[in-house]
Amino acid sequence: MTEWEDNTCTQLQLWDTAGQERFRKSMVQHYYRNVHAVLFIYDVTSPASFSSLTSWVEECRQHSLGQDIPRFLVGNKSDLRDPKKTDSQVSQERAMSFSKAHGMIFFETSAKDPPKKGTSGQQGSRQALYQQDNVEDIVTAVSLKLKRQKKLLTANSLAYSGSFKLTNKKAEKEPMTCC
Ligand SMILES: Nc1nc2c(ncn2[C@@H]2O[C@H](COP(=O)(O)OP(=O)(O)OP(=O)(O)O)[C@@H](O)[C@H]2O)c(=O)[nH]1
Numbered sequence: 001m002t003e004w005e006d007n008t009c010t011q012l013q014l015w016d017t018a019g020q021e022r023f024r025k026s027m028v029q030h031y032y033r034n035v036h037a038v039l040f041i042y043d044v045t046s047p048a049s050f051s052s053l054t055s056w057v058e059e060c061r062q063h064s065l066g067q068d069i070p071r072f073l074v075g076n077k078s079d080l081r082d083p084k085k086t087d088s089q090v091s092q093e094r095a096m097s098f099s100k101a102h103g104m105i106f107f108e109t110s111a112k113d114p115p116k117k118g119t120s121g122q123q124g125s126r127q128a129l130y131q132q133d134n135v136e137d138i139v140t141a142v143s144l145k146l147k148r149q150k151k152l153l154t155a156n157s158l159a160y161s162g163s164f165k166l167t168n169k170k171a172e173k174e175p176m177t178c179c
Contacts, residue, residue: 002143010143014039032063037070037142042090044075044108045082050090050098057102070145073104078132079113105141108132 003009015031040056042049053073060071075095082089092108099106109115115132133141 002140004147008147010147012139012143012146032060032065035065035069036146037072038065039072039074039142040104041074041076042095043077044090044095045077045080045088047088047090050075050095053098067103068149070142070149071102071104072138072142073099073102073106074138075106075108076111078108078115079110105145107138107141109135109138111135 001009001011017031038060040053042053060069073095075090075092095108096106098104109132114134114136
C-alpha cells in the first residue's frame with residue numbers, strides 16, 4: 001500500500017507466476033484477468049532467466065494485454081554480480097536495450113541485500129550505467145505509474161463519456177451539450 005500526499009493510496013496485489021509449468025497452465029487465465037501492470041523479473045546471474053523473458057512477453061501478447069498496461073523489467077540478485085564473470089551474467093546494457101525494445105521501465109535490484117538508495121552498482125571494472133534501486137523504490141514506481149495512468153484514464157473517460165466533449169478552444173468556451 002502506497003499512500004500519497006493527496007490522501008489517496010494505491011494498493012498493489014502481486015501475483016507471482018509459478019515457475020513450474022503444471023501450475024502455470026491452470027492458473028494462467030486467472031493471472032491475466034484484470035491485470036494492471038506486469039513485472040518481468042529475471043536473475044542477473046542467469047542469462048537463461050533473461051532469455052526466457054521473450055516467451056513471457058509473447059504470452060502477454062497472446063492474452064491480449066494492451067500496450068497501455070505498464071511493463072517493468074527487474075533484474076534481481078544484483079548482490080551476486082561478480083565482476084570477473086561478465087560472460088555468465090546479464091549486463092545492464094543488454095537489459096536496458098530489451099526494456100527499450102518492449103516499452104518497459106528498467107530496474108536492477110537485490111531482494112536479499114538491498115542496494116543503498118540511488119547508488120550506482122559496479123559492473124566489471126566500470127561503474128554500472130544505471131542506478132540500482134531497492135525493492136521499496138520499485139514498488140513505489142509501479143504504484144506511481146498506476147496512479148498516473150488511472151488519473152489519465154479518468155480524465156479521458158470524463159472527456160469522452162460526459163454530457164459534452166471538449167474538442168477545441170471554441171468548444172471549451174461554448175460546450176456543446178447532448179443527451
Ligand atoms: N543472493 C540473492 N538471492 C536471492 C535474491 N532473491 C531471491 N534469492 C534466492 O533465490 C532463491 C529462489 O528464490 P525464489 O523467490 O523462490 O525464486 P522464483 O524465481 O520465484 O522461483 P520459482 O517460483 O520456483 O520459479 C531463494 O533461495 C532466494 O533466497 C537476491 O536478490 N539475492
